[in-house]
Amino acid sequence: MMAGFLKPTEGTIEMLGYEPTQVDELRSRVGVLPQDAVLPPTERVGEFLVHMARLQDIPKEKAEEAARGVLAEVDGREWWSVKCASLSHGMAKRVQLAQALLGEPEIVLLDEPTAGLDPRVAYEVRQLVKTRKGRCTMIVSSHNLQELEEICDSAAILDRGRVVASGSISQLTNASEEVHVKIAPPLTRGEGAYRGGAPPVPLAQIRELPMVKRAEFDDERMELVVYFERGSVDAETVISHVLWVLLNAQVRISGVSKGRGLEQRVMELT
Amino acid sequence: MNPLSEVWLILQRELLRNFRSVKGIVLALLALLGGSGAAMLLVKFQQFKRTQLPDITPEHMKELREQALAQVYDPETAKQLSSSPEVLYVVLMLTVWLTPLLIVFLGFDNVSSELQHKAVRYWTVRTRRGSYFIGKVLGLFATVSLITLSMHVLIWVVCIARGEASAGETFAWGARFWATSLPMSAAWCAVATLVGSLFRQPVLALLMICVAFFSLWFLWAVGLAANVEGLAYVYPNYYDKLLLSSKAWTAAGGVAACLGFTVIGVGGGTLIFARRDV
Incomplete structure (x- = not known):
């Protein structure tokens, strides 16, 4: 429609102040x-x-x-x-x-x-x-x-022809408010294997970090989500502190991401 | 950019596209071979007439032709046409009756194939839809006109070489006959592009153009059989009668009628094309 190929069934579209068919x-x-x-x-x-x-x-x-x-x-x-x-x-x-x-x-x-x-x-x-x-x-x-x-830089999520969310990618994915850490299963054999089951995620220690607002661990998805105050600290600082705590507790990490990913956001919204 | 420049650019592209495509080359060759074959047959027939009917003088032959032509045209036009080289007149008739066929095969996919594969989208973001449509009609018309011109020129050469008529006479009558076929070709091109542009599948477009052309011919035939002249007006080839008239006003009427067809085809096609999704 923005290129003028299709006609809108209702409403109007303007590109640079003109109809797409101009x-x-x-x-x-x-x-x-x-x-x-x-x-x-x-x-x-x-x-x-x-x-x-x-x-x-x-x-x-x-x-x-x-x-x-x-x-x-x-x-x-x-x-x-x-x-x-x-x-x-x-x-x-x-x-x-x-x-x-x-x-x-x-x-x-x-x-x-x-x-x-x-x-x-x-x-x-x-x-x-x-x-x-x-x-x-x-x-x-x-x-x-x-x-x-x-x-x-920015995105708009459409569901059945309606905009359900729009904004910068970091806003949409909450990249400046939460950090996701994927925890790997512990090694069970060989050198470095953890004796006595999986090491516990030190949730209490993470929650005590000054910049952390809230922290949750999903056992099923093996994912730690750390929430922090937007604007008061950047995601990179939070990641550094959280990883430090996790590594000290011998927790194996398989991935880290800022925010929840656009895909997850779209799944939530549509 | 003004619409004329847009039309000119699209027309140039259409000409190149048509004459480079296998379909265009084959159709042009077939038209040329068909035309020259017909010319050779006619020349043989003339020879046959001269040898088998030696008693008939050229004047008497002209008289006979005039009587035959008077069945279709008004007496004055029949008299004028009877002095034209017979070969050229027959070639005009061949052109008038075969051009719609050439237009069907050349033009059925000029819009529909670009709609089918959405290539049209490269143009509609750059040109007015009307310019695109008019460019397509003119491109088809120019291609058909050039093919028929080459066919006519070939026959002029045969006509002069075989001594059927003098060079001056051949060019004068030849040019007039070719020019006579142009308004009718324009009308057919407009109708073909209008009908073809309504469909996304070229095969369907081909079928529907054939149906449209046949319907117009059928109405003309019914009009003739039932003596309802009004029905014959819907058939563009009907106007050759007017276009060949010796009276300027009548000929102008023929041109106007064919132009009317063209304007309706182009105008209607442009309106529909401008409103449709591509």
Whole structure:
């Protein structure tokens, strides 16, 4: 809807003060990477990008330069003369991303940018998105919540078409209010094995730490959750103190995270 | 960017796309082969007439042609057309009747395939929906016109080489006949793109364009059989009668009628396309 592909059944949408269908006003100001849009198979990558650039009102003499620029940005310099039909899924996705970046748009809409990509290409696409930070606003629509947590500053969680939560990633995940520590099962054999069952999590000691507001241990999930006052101390300081106590008590740790993770938050809200 | 520039860019792309696609090349070759084959047959027929009917003078032959043409056209137009090289007139008729077929096969997927694979989304964020649609219609029209022109030029060459008519006569009549086919082609292109753009599956678009074209032809045929001239007006090829008229006003009426078809097709298609989800 933000790209003007679909009409809203009710309400209105504005992009930079205009309706998404006001193409002339939004030309070159909004770039879009549609999720399932196939590149025209008979066209060569270079001529497709030049055609797109020309439609964005980039002058003829600069269109090729702009097209080559975005293609280089997605690491596809050598694909200029390749037919779109010959591109692999990952290459095609990067060309699609390149067309979205043409003309230095103010807003870039990315619809499931890494869906169906192999891990390496997905990683490269994420890095690419990160490199654009500060140059434009990128709006990513994705079901990959770990990815969103990694590349986004803010998020809005939608459930059946309604926004159920929105804010910065740290707000949404409570990253500045709680720390999660995954406790590993104790070693039962060999050197360093703990005699007499699992070492108890020193919950009382943790609760006594000055910055800790509350601490809970979930036996089933083997997870320690430590709550602290937002703003009075940072998560890193809390983690250092909690880990110190746990290590002194010979507790084995398998993971530490700030907040509860976007995935967990989405599960709670939807 | 003004809409005209958008249309121009899309038209250029369509031309390139059509002439580079296997389908476009095959259809162009078939049209050329068909046209030149027909021309050769006609020339053979002319030779046959000359050798088998030596008693008939050219003047008498012209008279016979005039009488035959008067069955379709007004007497003045029939008289004028009877002096045209016969080969060129027959090729015009072939063009008029075969162009809709060429348009069906060239144009059935020009919007529907981009809707099916959502490639249209690359354009709709950059161009007005109306420009996209008009560009598609004009692209198809330009492709068809160039294919028919090459077919006509080939036949002009055959006509001159075989001495059927002088070069001046051939070019004058040839250009007029080719130009006559253009308004009708434009009308068919608009109707085909309008119908084709309503469907996301190219196969369905192909089927529905065929149904639409056949329906128009059927109404025309019923109109002729039942002597209800009003029904025949819905068929763009009906207007060749007016377009070939020796009277300027009548010919202009034919152009206006075909343009009316084109405007309705393009206008309706643009309105629907602008309101639909892509």
